[in-house]
Amino acid sequence: MTVGDSSPFPHPERIAVVGLGYVGCVTAACLARLGHQVIGVDRDEFKVKTVLDGDAPFFEPGLEEIVKAGLAAGRLSASTSMAETLPRVDVVLICVGTPSAKNGNLGLDQLRRVVEEIAILLRSRPQPLTIAVRSTVYPGTCEEAVMGALASSHDISVVSNPEFLREGTAVKDFMEPSLLVVGGVDREAVRRVAALYASLPVEPCLVSLRTAELIKYACNAFHAVKIAFANEVGTLAANLGIDGAEVMDTLCRDTVLNISRTYLKPGFAFGGSCLPKDLRALMYRAARLDLKLPLLESVLPSNGHHLERALQAVMDLPARRIGVFGLAFKENTDDLRESPVVTLLEQLIGKGRNLRVFDPHILPQRIYGSNQQYLLTAIPHIEKLFEPDLGRMLAWSDHLVIAQKPAPEFARLILASGLPVLDLVSTIPAPQPVAESATGG
Numbered sequence: 001m002t003v004g005d006s007s008p009f010p011h012p013e014r015i016a017v018v019g020l021g022y023v024g025c026v027t028a029a030c031l032a033r034l035g036h037q038v039i040g041v042d043r044d045e046f047k048v049k050t051v052l053d054g055d056a057p058f059f060e061p062g063l064e065e066i067v068k069a070g071l072a073a074g075r076l077s078a079s080t081s082m083a084e085t086l087p088r089v090d091v092v093l094i095c096v097g098t099p100s101a102k103n104g105n106l107g108l109d110q111l112r113r114v115v116e117e118i119a120i121l122l123r124s125r126p127q128p129l130t131i132a133v134r135s136t137v138y139p140g141t142c143e144e145a146v147m148g149a150l151a152s153s154h155d156i157s158v159v160s161n162p163e164f165l166r167e168g169t170a171v172k173d174f175m176e177p178s179l180l181v182v183g184g185v186d187r188e189a190v191r192r193v194a195a196l197y198a199s200l201p202v203e204p205c206l207v208s209l210r211t212a213e214l215i216k217y218a219c220n221a222f223h224a225v226k227i228a229f230a231n232e233v234g235t236l237a238a239n240l241g242i243d244g245a246e247v248m249d250t251l252c253r254d255t256v257l258n259i260s261r262t263y264l265k266p267g268f269a270f271g272g273s274c275l276p277k278d279l280r281a282l283m284y285r286a287a288r289l290d291l292k293l294p295l296l297e298s299v300l301p302s303n304g305h306h307l308e309r310a311l312q313a314v315m316d317l318p319a320r321r322i323g324v325f326g327l328a329f330k331e332n333t334d335d336l337r338e339s340p341v342v343t344l345l346e347q348l349i350g351k352g353r354n355l356r357v358f359d360p361h362i363l364p365q366r367i368y369g370s371n372q373q374y375l376l377t378a379i380p381h382i383e384k385l386f387e388p389d390l391g392r393m394l395a396w397s398d399h400l401v402i403a404q405k406p407a408p409e410f411a412r413l414i415l416a417s418g419l420p421v422l423d424l425v426s427t428i429p430a431p432q433p434v435a436e437s438a439t440g441g
């Protein structure tokens, strides 16, 4: 990347970036480089002076160069005064720190102080203002800590625009974003903030305010889980005299099941003849090696909790006759081994619920072998509950529980029945949300 090669931005904005830390300084300098008119605001005089002197206030590859270029082009400046800055801008990006409190909760002091200051200054401001929160904040914070504090101000729009850059590659990450998310209620403000980045090679994701806030946390949690997973696999591999890097590298070559969207949608608990069995075996062997692999150890308990939540949700239904769609652990199979639906039914029967179950690939009289053994051990009188005709089960039920992704012809029948649905796999289209089953095998 070369500095000073940015073409004039089609609709440059007048922007204040509040907080000249790792995120704010990179954001301010990069937005200036894109062609916007940017003032960086920080209460820290040293950081402001450093920027005004054409330096970066901390080490970040490429930052000093674009700070200098921004100043030279007259598009970047810095100030310690919000009062002097606010009348000169139309958009404010808040990039102050949100450090951990002692109990792990999010520290919102810096954010609240900035918002209080803005709220006071807005009393004498006639023109509208768009505020984007770029700091990482828990869902609901923009509503509570920002919109709440600015409720008496006129013409203020608040959006969430989380930052995804990584220290060390922050300038490159800004210029080649992996993700651009803007969330808010005011569509005009959401579009306006997304348009700040219009010249970057990324398709903006326009979502709700809380969704934007949570996406940032989901991304960071996912990254942490990936690292911990790779480290636990590497630890196990090293103890077995295997090259963990080769294992993970090979794992990553599968871009269908492994490095892909597969299994990454919220849905029902996993089950089947492979995942639970293989996790158990891995944990047993790790324990024999005296290895602690807490992430992998937590997976089956996590799945169990998910199943319990489903059970509670069914128990809470105001229904006398519950129809259950699906018995196998996922669609297009008749494998019942370790199907979470079998466990669910067993518990519901134990609690006296009146049930019928339909599965397009299972007929009780045709189940045999390990399937039959598994089912009859779990639910001895299961045949009585089977309904081979979906239409009949729908007519009998006063509530439907979907425990497996239905084929389109069954989904149509279910929708046409008008029955209230508890969709455990989040798969039925409107009025229910759409998602794939998160089962494995």
Ligand SMILES: NC(=O)c1ccc[n+]([C@@H]2O[C@H](COP(=O)([O-])OP(=O)(O)OC[C@H]3O[C@@H](n4cnc5c(N)ncnc54)[C@H](O)[C@@H]3O)[C@@H](O)[C@H]2O)c1
Residues within 6 Å of the ligand: 018, 019, 020, 021, 022, 023, 024, 041, 042, 043, 044, 047, 095, 096, 097, 098, 110, 111, 113, 114, 134, 135, 136, 137, 163, 164, 165, 166, 167
């Ligand atoms: N650092 C990262 O890699 C990264 C990446 C993505 C998101 N984030 C998130 O971005 C936010 C900022 O992170 P950071 O690492 O840049 O923090 P930082 O501590 O480096 O910078 C925060 C800046 O805000 C300034 N500030 C605090 N209160 C102020 C006020 N009232 N007025 C003006 N300036 C004020 C501070 O002086 C400081 O310079 C956090 O929410 C963080 O979680 C950080």
